[in-house]
Amino acid sequence: MMNKDAVMSRDMARADLQRQEEDFHRERRERERILQEYKRQAEERRMFAERAERRAQRVTLPGEDAPTDIQLVSNVHEEEKAIRTYQEAFQRIKEATGVTDTQEVVRRFIAQGETHRHLEELKSENEKTLVRLKEEKERLQDAFQELKYSGEAKLSSGQQVLEELQAHLQKEEKRRDKYKEEFEKMTKILVAGKSGVDHLATKVQHIKVPRSHFPAKDLSPQSDEYVLDILDTTDQKLQKLLEELEGQNIGEILRQMEEEEFQASIEGKLPAFNVRIPLPAATKPDTFEDDEDSGEDEGDVVTRASLKKQSQQIIESKTKRKSRPKKKKGKQ
Structure with missing residues (x-):
């Protein structure tokens, strides 16, 4: 019974550890994807800011206004496209995390680190529990073998005692039959003696x-x-x-x-x-x-x-x- 409980506890701990590892890896991939998206957006903004700064510092020459305006319109479209991209990414983040505030998302990522640390601790504890359960299993198996052999020895001893008791019973039954035969003989003698006394008294x-x-x-x-x-x-x-x-x-x-x-x-x-x-x-x-x-x-x-x-x-x-x-x- 103890061996069965130990195996069940080991399997439950192993399944819980595997589930927590899967959650951790899934959340880690999602976090890395979001961080990459943030890095890409930040890089695009940095490049956009650098270009704007270069445009501000550039000396415009006559006859070059039209191309500059066209370039500005193109940059505006790119910024709008980047903004839409950020909005879509943020929407996916909201759907994944279930929050709408940016600060809350950040706090969630920070909490993911704590969760990771907690999962690592659980993993370590579960590994220790698994080792302890294995040791307990080996100990119970050794105890089972010992009880098995001792039980066989007790069974052999009990069989010997049973044979001795059966031999004693047969001996006592023989003695009982002998006494019974003697009792019947004495009973016949007593009956004959009583009959003789009655006959003599009649005479x-x-x-x-x-x-x-x-x-x-x-x-x-x-x-x-x-x-x-x-x-x-x-x-x-x-x-x-x-x-x-x-x-x-x-x-x-x-x-x-x-x-x-x-x-x-x-x-x-x-x-x-x-x-x-x-x-x-x-x-x-x-x-x-x-x-x-x-x-x-x-x-x-x-x-x-x-x-x-x-x-x-x-x-x-x-x-x-x-x-x-x-x-x-x-x-x-």
Whole structure:
């Protein structure tokens, strides 16, 4: 932008200088023409005055009057012709300068000298301005080249930074995909764990625990607190079941369970999905071992819960059987 303004200023200064030079040369030619005309008129007047003076000093002889008069008439015609010439020249001067006074014409010629001097000063100043603008143009061109090369360097540096950022973005996207995959895997595990807890809670829902163990307020089944509460309640129920089975004859209990299951299967009361897992009957169940077994796969845990439920039912039925003979003796 600065280079364009400098070129425009230079061209305007050059055109103004050329126009002023043309005006100056035109006015100078006109002034020289007028001066030549004045010189010619002055020369004619001087010659006319000299001739008149010579005629006055000349001694006229007899018989020479007629030729002298003819010469005087001729001189008068010449003077009239010169006067007309002067008048025509003055008319042209008036048309050229636009003034009617002779003194004004003289002042105009004097002013032309001042104008010439002023034009010379303008010419000198314009030449200096032209040199300064050329220097400014060269400086701007050098600055432009410097900015051009520095801009290319900055562009190269920016490209390098962009490539680094793209590489970092790809790395972060890979890490995001990895975490997303792990999150989906953990989500599946969590869903499976919640399903297992619900299934285990269903298996021991017949076992009663003190009311203080229930939550103080209702929880949403989708919340994590609900799952933790169900798991805690189920653990308390399993602990209660272990306490009830402590000291019992596990072999006898298993035998009774098998009989009841067989009877239930005959009557069509045993669920089709029920699975029996053989357990060692000779050893006494250990509380700590039962806790360790609770960490096995989901199928084993479900079978144990069902076994404990059936054990409790057997214990209750056995208690009822023992009490029945006493009632009969009382009746007898």
